[in-house]
Structure formats: C-alpha cells, structure tokens
Amino acid sequence: MSEGRSNPEDRSRFSRGRGPVAIAAVAGVLALTALGMASCGDRGGMRFWQRNDAASNACPRPASLTGSEFNAQETGLRALRRAAFRGDFFAQLELGARYAAVRATDKNIEDPIESATWYAMALANDEGYAPINRVDRGGFGGWRPLSRYDDCRAYERHMAYQRLDRQLGQMTREEQEAVRDRVIYILSTQDAYGYRTLARLHDGLYGPFGEPEDNREAREAWGRNLAGNSRDRNRRGYWAATNLFQRNDVDAYLYNYLAVQTGDVGAYVLLKDFERSAPSRDQYQRFVEAKARQWTPPFEFYPNTAPQSGVPFSDESRPRGDAYEYALGRMGGELPFVHVGRALRYLGVTDTVAQRPEDLSKRQIETLEAMLGHPMEGRLSYLERVRAIQMAAINGSSEAQLVLAVMYAEGVGLPADYARAFKWFEEAARQGSPEAKFAMSSYFALGVAGVADQDKAQAVAFRIDSALSGFGPSAGRLQAVLAQVSRSQQRR
Numbered sequence: 001m002s003e004g005r006s007n008p009e010d011r012s013r014f015s016r017g018r019g020p021v022a023i024a025a026v027a028g029v030l031a032l033t034a035l036g037m038a039s040c041g042d043r044g045g046m047r048f049w050q051r052n053d054a055a056s057n058a059c060p061r062p063a064s065l066t067g068s069e070f071n072a073q074e075t076g077l078r079a080l081r082r083a084a085f086r087g088d089f090f091a092q093l094e095l096g097a098r099y100a101a102v103r104a105t106d107k108n109i110e111d112p113i114e115s116a117t118w119y120a121m122a123l124a125n126d127e128g129y130a131p132i133n134r135v136d137r138g139g140f141g142g143w144r145p146l147s148r149y150d151d152c153r154a155y156e157r158h159m160a161y162q163r164l165d166r167q168l169g170q171m172t173r174e175e176q177e178a179v180r181d182r183v184i185y186i187l188s189t190q191d192a193y194g195y196r197t198l199a200r201l202h203d204g205l206y207g208p209f210g211e212p213e214d215n216r217e218a219r220e221a222w223g224r225n226l227a228g229n230s231r232d233r234n235r236r237g238y239w240a241a242t243n244l245f246q247r248n249d250v251d252a253y254l255y256n257y258l259a260v261q262t263g264d265v266g267a268y269v270l271l272k273d274f275e276r277s278a279p280s281r282d283q284y285q286r287f288v289e290a291k292a293r294q295w296t297p298p299f300e301f302y303p304n305t306a307p308q309s310g311v312p313f314s315d316e317s318r319p320r321g322d323a324y325e326y327a328l329g330r331m332g333g334e335l336p337f338v339h340v341g342r343a344l345r346y347l348g349v350t351d352t353v354a355q356r357p358e359d360l361s362k363r364q365i366e367t368l369e370a371m372l373g374h375p376m377e378g379r380l381s382y383l384e385r386v387r388a389i390q391m392a393a394i395n396g397s398s399e400a401q402l403v404l405a406v407m408y409a410e411g412v413g414l415p416a417d418y419a420r421a422f423k424w425f426e427e428a429a430r431q432g433s434p435e436a437k438f439a440m441s442s443y444f445a446l447g448v449a450g451v452a453d454q455d456k457a458q459a460v461a462f463r464i465d466s467a468l469s470g471f472g473p474s475a476g477r478l479q480a481v482l483a484q485v486s487r488s489q490q491r492r
Contacts, residue, residue: 017190038080051445054159059152061090073109078314084118085186085316087193088339092118093156099312109312112167113175114219119164120244122198123209124183128157129217157217160400165221181298188297190316192264199255199270205277208238209395215273237257249281253288259293300404301390314373319383323415330412331382339403340385343392346400347354386413394423398431405436 027156077098083091101107122128125131131150139350163390187194200210209220223237256274259267275282319328341354349367354360369376372387389407392400405424407413414420428436 016488024083055156055425057152058159059149059156061094073105077109077312078316081314081373082316084121085189085318087125087127087190089122089125089153090156090301092122092125096160100167102276112171113178113182114312115425116164116171116179117186119167120179120183120209121186122160123157123164123211123217123241124187124201126197126211128153129211129215151197154216158220161217161221161238161241164244168240168244175243176240182302185297185299185302186317191320192259192262192267195255195259196267196270199252199259199274201245202247202251202255203274204249204252208242208245242273249278250284250288250291253281253284254291254295258290261292276463286292291422294421296312296417296420300394300420300463301387315387316373327411327413327415328382328386331385333386333411337385339400340388343388343397343400343403346392346397347371347388347395349388382413389413393427398428398433398436400426401425401431401435402436403438409439412413 019197077095078092080095080098084095096115096119097103099109099118099127100109101110101234139221168179171179184198187198190197197210202207203210205213207213207215208221209218211218221238221242253274256267256271260271275285302314302317337357338353338355341350341359344350344360344364345353347368349364349371350360357380360380365378365380365384366376368384368388369378371391374384386407389400389404393404401424405421405428408417408421408424410416425436425439429439
C-alpha cells in the first residue's frame with residue numbers, strides 16, 4: 001500500500017468517473033479495503049488470524065529446516081543449535097518442535113525439557129516481537145504492524161506460548177527448574193545481551209518473557225484484555241508459562257548489574273534507568289554487588305553430564321571478547337597437556353594418559369569432538385582442551401575439578417573468576433583432594449573478594465585436613481606449628 005503523494009493526472013481521471021454508479025463502486029472498494037485493514041489489525045480484540053492454521057499464518061521456513069532429515073538428523077540438529085545459541089528466533093522455534101517430536105521422524109530425540117527450553121528461549125528473544133514496520137491505522141486498531149513478517153511472528157509466539165504452557169503444566173517442579181536453569185545458562189553465554197534479557201525476565205514492568213507489557217501475546221498469556229489490566233473471564237491465560245520466571249527486583253537488578261560487568265556501556269545506561277524506574281529499587285545496590293561476586297551460572301558446561309554423542313545435546317556457546325581470547329591463548333604454554341590427557345582418559349576417550357597432543361590419534365580427537373557436538377576436524381583446539389577438562393570435572397573427576405579451579409584462579413583457558421574457582425576447589429575438596437583443601441584454607445584465611453568471608457577457624461580446619469591428607473606445603477606448615485607448640489610446652 002503506497003503512502004506517497006497522488007498524481008494530479010490520476011485525480012483528474014478519478015473525477016471523470018461515470019456518475020453515481022462509479023462513485024458507488026469506489027465506495028465499495030474503499031469499504032472492502034477498510035475491512036481488510038481491520039482484519040489485519042486489532043479490532044474488537046480479534047486476532048489478525050482467523051484460525052490456528054500453521055500453513056496460512058506461520059512464517060515460511062527454508063527447505064533445509066523443514067525437509068526430511070531422517071539420514072541427516074544429527075547434522076541438522078547441530079546446525080540448528082549453532083544458530084539458536086547465536087540468537088536465531090526461528091532456529092529456537094524449530095528446536096522446540098524437534099525435541100517435542102512434532103514430526104514422527106524426531107521421536108527418537110523427544111525430550112520435553114529440552115523442547116520447553118527452546119520455546120522459552122524463542123519467547124524471550126526480541127527478534128520475535130520487535131516490530132519491523134508499523135503504521136497508524138486510525139480507527140482500525142491504532143498502531144499495528146504493516147509487515148506480514150510482524151504478523152506471522154506474532155502467530156509463532158502465540159503458538160509457542162500455548163505449547164510451552166502445555167509442556168510445563170505436565171512437568172514436576174524439578175523438571176520446571178531444569179528448564180529455567182538451562183535458559184539461564186544459555187543466556188549467560190550471550191554476554192551483555194543475555195544478561196539484559198534475564199533482567200527483563202525477572203522485571204515486573206515487562207511481560208512474562210521480557211517483551212513490552214502491552215505486547216499482544218504477553219497480554220494473552222496473562223489472560224488480560226487489551227483495553228485494560230483486568231482479566232477476561234473468557235481468557236484462561238497460561239499459568240505455567242507465565243510463572244516460569246518469578247518477577248522480583250533483586251534478581252532483575254542482579255542481571256542488569258552482571259550485564260554492566262561485561263563492559264557494555266549500554267548496559268550501564270539501562271541499569272541506571274532500572275534504578276529510577278520504580279521507588280526504592282536503588283536500595284538493593286550493596287546487596288546485589290555482593291551477590292554478583294558470588295554468582296555462577298547453573299551449569300559449567302551444557303549439558304551437565306557427559307553424553308555418548310552430540311545428539312540430542314551440544315553446547316554451541318563460543319567464548320567472546322579479548323579476555324576469552326587471551327585466556328585461551330595461554331592454554332598452549334601454561335597448562336601442561338598431561339592434565340588434558342588425564343581428563344580424556346577419565347571420559348573414556350583414551351585408554352592411557354596422553355602426554356602431548358601428538359600422542360592422540362585422529363579417531364580419538366574425533367570421538368571427543370562428537371561428544372562435544374563440534375565439527376569433526378581431527379585437530380584438538382584450545383577450546384576443546386578446555387571443554388575436555390570441564391566435562392571431566394562435571395562428571396566427577398576430582399583431579400579435573402582441581403585443575404579447572406586453578407584455571408579460573410589464574411585466568412588460563414578461561415577468564416579469571418574467583419567465584420567459579422572457589423566452587424571447583426570446594427567440589428574437589430569434598431572428594432578429598434588435599435591440594436583443594438589447602439586452597440580452601442587460603443580462601444578462608446584471606447577472605448577473597450567477597451567470594452569467601454574471612455574465617456580463621458575454617459582456614460585452620462582446612463589446613464589441618466590438607467596436611468593429614470598428605471599435601472606437602474600444608475604438612476610442612478602443620479609440623480612447624482606442632483614444633484612451636486611443643487617448645488612452648490617444654491618451657492612450662
């Protein structure tokens with residue numbers, strides 16, 4: 001529909017119509033046009049679609065996503081996951097459908113928790129609701145999308161809300177928490193954008209999935225009328241979907257604060273706007289800063305247990321920024337490869353401990369890459385070395401847990417993070433690692449950056465436990481203390 005100026009010659013042709021019949025015909029055309037505009041808009045609370053017909057209302061998909069992939073299921077899933085981790089709205093929707101086994105050929109990968117995770121990611125994705133082109137349609141719904149692309153995305157979100165609510169409604173509380181944790185982890189890998197999205201998910205001034213509060217699908221999910229805040233008795237709403245993330249100021253503040261810590265300037269502006277958006281919000285500042293220093297994502301690595309292959313899960317997050325690149329670059333010269341070799345043996349990739357990268361066969365490297373869901377290149381990258389240690393740590397190797405803790409403490413392979421270092425020292429100490437117990441004693445002796453409060457009694461307890469377990473430095477320190485106690489007793 002053109003909104004340009006009309007041509008004078010066109011106007012003169014129109015004025016030379018053929019009397020009342022022509023005028024009536026024109027009036028009829030205008031009436032039909034107005035009716036068509038109303039059917040695309042928001043008149044009387046009606047949707048722009050007339051029935052839940054995916055063929056008519058859904059956005060088109062490329063053949064590579066919708067075609068038969070019986071013989072290429074793994075390849076298709078990995079391609080979709082790579083795109084979904086990068087924030088592709090339609091890849092996220094497609095993953096939700098794949099893991100829900102909408103198609104019979106996907107029955108072997110059916111997983112309601114994973115399906116709900118990706119439907120939730122799609123609903124939280126601003127690619128799904130940010131308008132492309134809007135126009136003021138006057139009496140036919142006010143400002144409404146002019147683009148068919150806006151309309152089909154709205155339909156996709158409408159259906160995603162329905163499916164997510166149905167899935168969550170059939171889950172236990174523990175399964176719902178698993179969905180929530182997976183969403184938090186995936187968004188935490190997306191730097192400032194991901195943290196800002198998490199902030200909106202917990203902010204009561206936004207819709208259930210961070211969209212504007214007056215978004216049509218958000219109001220439908222709440223069971224509210226478009227005209228006001230009251231619930232419509234004819235609108236049931238989606239209770240399970242709208243309660244996946246509980247709104248509260250502390251968590252909203254926390255994720256805004258974490259976004260700022262990534263160095264994103266826009267995140268700082270949004271944090272200040274958040275503080276001013278409601279009374280008393282800024283009073284949480286000190287509490288949130290302390291909480292942020294101790295915050296770690298729900299998972300170290302997705303998934304949290306070692307799979308037999310990359311199907312149906314693979315972690316497609318990629319390190320971003322100079323800090324990650326610098327930390328990865330240190331893997332080659334500062335972390336002895338034997339630690340990677342021990343992790344690979346723990347995971348069952350090798351039968352012996354490889355001392356050098358050259359000791360690994362191409363087949364062994366491809367086995368690890370298959371477990372990680374990476375392309376099988378037969379060449380072990382620095383990132384894959386980090387992933388091997390992470391996966392071994394997650395699956396219970398106290399040695400890998402200790403190595404991972406040191407990597408976080410020193411910024412080797414991963415950016416320095418004292419909260420995560422403390423977490424993995426604690427995990428290794430719980431399994432009896434004397435070196436980890438010694439490190440824990442140091443944390444409590446010094447009181448590290450708010451991660452662990454200074455606690456001399458805890459420090460002494462860990463130091464003694466480490467010494468009794470046979471760790472040299474702490475054993476030597478314990479002997480010195482005992483000798484000093486012995487001398488003082490002799491003087492008496």
